[in-house]
Amino acid sequence: MDPVVLAAGTALVTAMTGDAWEAARGALVGLWRKGRPEESEAVGSELERARSVALESRRTTDTDTEQALVGFWRMRLDHLLRECPDLAGDLRTVVEKDLVPRLGAGERDRVTALFGQTEAHDHARIYQAGRDQHIDGE
Template sequence: MEPVVLAAGTALVAAMASDAWEAARGALVDLWRKGKPEEAEAVGNELQRARTVALESRRTVDPDAEQALIGFWRMRLDHLLRERPDLARELRGVLEDDLVPTLGAGERDRATTLLGRAEAHDHARIYQAGRDQHIHGG
């Protein structure tokens, strides 16, 4: 599964409990409208039902329900990108522009640690690691 799918699924479910939910939902429906327009309305309805479950899982402190939602939406997004790989860049845009900004700091960290992003120019070097990194020599 693509890292952007993992991060987007996590951020999406976290965004369901935010005040900016309608904008986040709209961005996802728009993505579906571009990729599989015949499913866009149904996805919008699924997202609304999922929000009810997400809010209830937060109210009752049920992390298993929240994890199940994350897994479900990761699978839905993965399926969309498998059929329409050209939408990967747009999904990243939805993640960065519409989902992540709705999250609190802890949830933002949880979603974005699944992504690595680096940009180098000219003679720059980038070293990225998911954990410890030791560079020797010079």
Template sequence: MEPIAVAAGTSLVGAMASDGWPVARAEVVAFWRRARADEADTVADDLAELRAEVLAARQADDPDLERALAGIWQRRFQELLRPDPGLSGELRSILEQHLAPTLAPDERAEVAATVSDEKERHDRR
């Protein structure tokens, strides 16, 4: 799996419990609309449902559920990038500008390390 997809999925789930969620959500839906317009409304609905699940997981102190939800979105981002790897630059920008800033410092450091690994891998190509 592409590291940028892993970082984006993880950050998306983390962002859902933050005050920055409305902007982050709008950016992700707009990204999806540009990449696959026919799926954007479904993604918007899925994100609303996912947010409720993430908030419930946090309230129940269930990190396993949060990881599982992040895994679902990591896969969705991966599937979006697979036919058009050029989208990874735009996804990285959304991650760095709108998702990662909403995270707690420890989560942000983990995402930064993943993105750094991805950049190094890309530079070696």
């Protein structure tokens, strides 16, 4: 599964339980409206129902249900991208611009780690590796 889809599913369910909800819902419905407009209204309703489940799972600390929601939305997004591959860039934009900036710092780090988004400032360096990394002195 595409790393952006993994990140989007996680960010979406996280956003469902916080202040980012309205922006997340609007962005996702907008994504469906671009690719599968006939499904966009139904997706909006699904998101509302999922939010109720997410809020209840947070309230009762039911992490299994929350993870099931993440998996469900990852599958829905993966299916959308398989049908409409031209939406991949739009999904990445939704994650980077609409979802991630509105999450808390810890949640933001967890989501961006899924698709390798990093940011450096001033003279900082970023070293990324999929496995072991060895850096010899300079």
